[in-house]
Amino acid sequence: MADMSGGAAGAGGAPGGTAAGSAAHAAPAAGAEQAAPAAPAITYREAVSEALARELRRDPAVVCLGEDIGRAGGVFKTTAGLFDEFGPSRIWDTPISEQAILGLAMGAAMTGMRPVAEIMFSDFFAVCWDYLANEIPKMRYMTGGQVTVPLVVRTANGGGLGFGAQHSQAVENWALAIPGLKVVAPSTPADVIGLMASAVRSDDPVVFFEHKGLFASKGPGAPPGHVVPLGQASVARAGTDVTVVGLAATVPMALAAADRLAAEGVSAEVVDLRCLIPLDMASVLESVRKTSRLLIVEENPYQGGWGGTVASIVADEGFELLDAPIRRVAAACVPLPFADALEDEVIPTVEKVLTAARALLAY
Amino acid sequence: MTTTGLAGSAIGAGELLGLYERMAVIRRTEKAAHDLFLAGLVKGTTHLAAGHEAVAVGASAALRPDDYVFATYRGHHHAIARGATPEECLAELMSRATGVCKAKGGSMHLTKASAGMLGSYAIVGAHLPLAAGAAWSAKLRGSGQVAVAFFGDGATNIGAFHEALNIAAVWALPVLFVCENNLYMEYTPIGSVTAVANPAADRAPAYAIPAELIDGNDVVVVTEAVSRAAERARSGGGPTVIEARTYRHFGHSRTDPATYRPADEVAEWLRRDPLDIARGRLAEMGVAPEQVAEADERAARLVAEAVAAAKAAPAPDPREAFTDVWADGGSAWRT
Ligand SMILES: Cc1ncc(C[n+]2csc(CCOP(=O)(O)OP(=O)(O)O)c2C)c(N)n1
Numbered sequence A: 001m002a003d004m005s006g007g008a009a010g011a012g013g014a015p016g017g018t019a020a021g022s023a024a025h026a027a028p029a030a031g032a033e034q035a036a037p038a039a040p041a042i043t044y045r046e047a048v049s050e051a052l053a054r055e056l057r058r059d060p061a062v063v064c065l066g067e068d069i070g071r072a073g074g075v076f077k078t079t080a081g082l083f084d085e086f087g088p089s090r091i092w093d094t095p096i097s098e099q100a101i102l103g104l105a106m107g108a109a110m111t112g113m114r115p116v117a118e119i120m121f122s123d124f125f126a127v128c129w130d131y132l133a134n135e136i137p138k139m140r141y142m143t144g145g146q147v148t149v150p151l152v153v154r155t156a157n158g159g160g161l162g163f164g165a166q167h168s169q170a171v172e173n174w175a176l177a178i179p180g181l182k183v184v185a186p187s188t189p190a191d192v193i194g195l196m197a198s199a200v201r202s203d204d205p206v207v208f209f210e211h212k213g214l215f216a217s218k219g220p221g222a223p224p225g226h227v228v229p230l231g232q233a234s235v236a237r238a239g240t241d242v243t244v245v246g247l248a249a250t251v252p253m254a255l256a257a258a259d260r261l262a263a264e265g266v267s268a269e270v271v272d273l274r275c276l277i278p279l280d281m282a283s284v285l286e287s288v289r290k291t292s293r294l295l296i297v298e299e300n301p302y303q304g305g306w307g308g309t310v311a312s313i314v315a316d317e318g319f320e321l322l323d324a325p326i327r328r329v330a331a332a333c334v335p336l337p338f339a340d341a342l343e344d345e346v347i348p349t350v351e352k353v354l355t356a357a358r359a360l361l362a363y
Numbered sequence B: 001m002t003t004t005g006l007a008g009s010a011i012g013a014g015e016l017l018g019l020y021e022r023m024a025v026i027r028r029t030e031k032a033a034h035d036l037f038l039a040g041l042v043k044g045t046t047h048l049a050a051g052h053e054a055v056a057v058g059a060s061a062a063l064r065p066d067d068y069v070f071a072t073y074r075g076h077h078h079a080i081a082r083g084a085t086p087e088e089c090l091a092e093l094m095s096r097a098t099g100v101c102k103a104k105g106g107s108m109h110l111t112k113a114s115a116g117m118l119g120s121y122a123i124v125g126a127h128l129p130l131a132a133g134a135a136w137s138a139k140l141r142g143s144g145q146v147a148v149a150f151f152g153d154g155a156t157n158i159g160a161f162h163e164a165l166n167i168a169a170v171w172a173l174p175v176l177f178v179c180e181n182n183l184y185m186e187y188t189p190i191g192s193v194t195a196v197a198n199p200a201a202d203r204a205p206a207y208a209i210p211a212e213l214i215d216g217n218d219v220v221v222v223t224e225a226v227s228r229a230a231e232r233a234r235s236g237g238g239p240t241v242i243e244a245r246t247y248r249h250f251g252h253s254r255t256d257p258a259t260y261r262p263a264d265e266v267a268e269w270l271r272r273d274p275l276d277i278a279r280g281r282l283a284e285m286g287v288a289p290e291q292v293a294e295a296d297e298r299a300a301r302l303v304a305e306a307v308a309a310a311k312a313a314p315a316p317d318p319r320e321a322f323t324d325v326w327a328d329g330g331s332a333w334r335t
């Protein structure tokens, strides 16, 4: 993709690819986005409110709803400033009624609005799952295409911050399991802005996962009009020896591991999926064609995690490209524990990525 | 909560005869659906609304064409009341390409978006927040539209009902919550699982929402109650709960013989058939019995033709399974 010099490298604090790696890398599709010029650095958190503000300014049909998103600016401050700029007719504080939040968003989306609903923690999807599993994704299909549901469900996702088992899960695989939802999980501030623009403008429902562990991370912002199409992975770092596929917080993790591997003389390519639906397997297969080794790093539990889908497609369609088995670094099959020392045991870490990569290279 | 009995009405004889005919069409469509199910031409399930006709037809008469209606899996009457044809509904039930949802929805999901009938929902209670959302949208757009959610007595015990009522009241949304209380949730008497006597109307005061408990078998009563509530909603007065008492003539679904209902209760409600009540009102208004008979004949002919046309319609093209997931018309999930 065309943004190798842009946001992806920034958030992870990792350098871009080696000259050799970059030269060897063939862009899998014509990049629709422009490489960002050196925009001032912003945090991932600020990027969320900036992304929403841009869409609210652009289209009067965009309206936000959620708990504490108004004057309070959101519990993660991801909607800071929106109430002041757009007022109560665009930014709606709701009761603690997750079913009503998603149900109202859906009803409004069916009747001409483009709602952006916030579910404070992705764990709370479980209390409004009917809307995500049965209502929002199926309406168009069940009615033979009569009804369009253009909405975005934003949510804070993922672990690493010690919030315990009910506020730390990475649940993008829940959404992946439902035909009819588009699933987005950016890793950089620029991608937050570019992907949010696509999500809000999409006529399909989009679940937009904002990773809690990335809110404080910094990277280049995005130029005006920045749009990242849904379903285009980015090569966050080019390399030749092993492909490391990540999503959201596991992208900077993979980039940090790639730095250490570079010191060991190994050239790792890091592919940031950016979206699970549409899933850009063309970019993954293209990378594996070059490296012949695939390591998938995901925060979902190994059982049922998105890496299983990626692995199965590569096994199906890229078997002859591989020189080694596909490996996955995923969360363990236990609820997320509270203590740092325990949480690190369960979710992926740079050390686990390194160990897996070294074993894969030695295969 | 106010209780409304048989009121004097502003509805004229001609209009009432039209409402009667529409109820007759629904009644015959439901009978046809029942027979087609028994004949093996309708697969899966049906939840027939024979007996509930006055709620749908009365409400439709009170609404604007651009208002929004959300119904349950027991929703054939709402689809037809809003303008779906018996033919496209029966074709949907019979898995035909000409079905109102291209045979992708089935009996439980009849939808006619172009007529403001925004769906039939099979997860109990799920559509109450959707109706509130459509009402919120109408409010945001300043369109003057109202949204109506029709639901069963059983739906008043699920969380979405309570979430929807609360937020609708807090945001003063132009939405009507119309409970079709047919005394049973599936096979269980609603009274045996509900803390209050009137499952919807008695809950409304907890959300500071005005409620009306009405005779859901009298199309005139329904029309007037919905008119009042819609007027209040359009003028910024917020939501209303209407609990319409009614009774289903068939079992809950499929071939349920409904033996759990006492015979005297069934007999009493059959004496209160909404078509009979409308016929009585027409007679009182001086409408000739021949005119009513003609309406019945037109309804019978329409439904007979609908059955024939639906039977003759082709099955869907198998490739239709892979359309309409996304707004671009397709179902691709990879790039
Ligand atoms: C959430 C949910 N729980 C249970 C069911 C199964 N179910 C379908 S209809 C029904 C009874 C609903 O009763 P009521 O709301 O009174 O509507 P009615 O069928 O009488 O019109 C039940 C339990 C369902 N579809 N959805």
Ligand SMILES: [Mg+2]
Pocket (backbone or CB within 6 Å): B152, B153, B154, B180, B181, B182, B183, B184, B185, B186
């Ligand atoms: Mg009932």
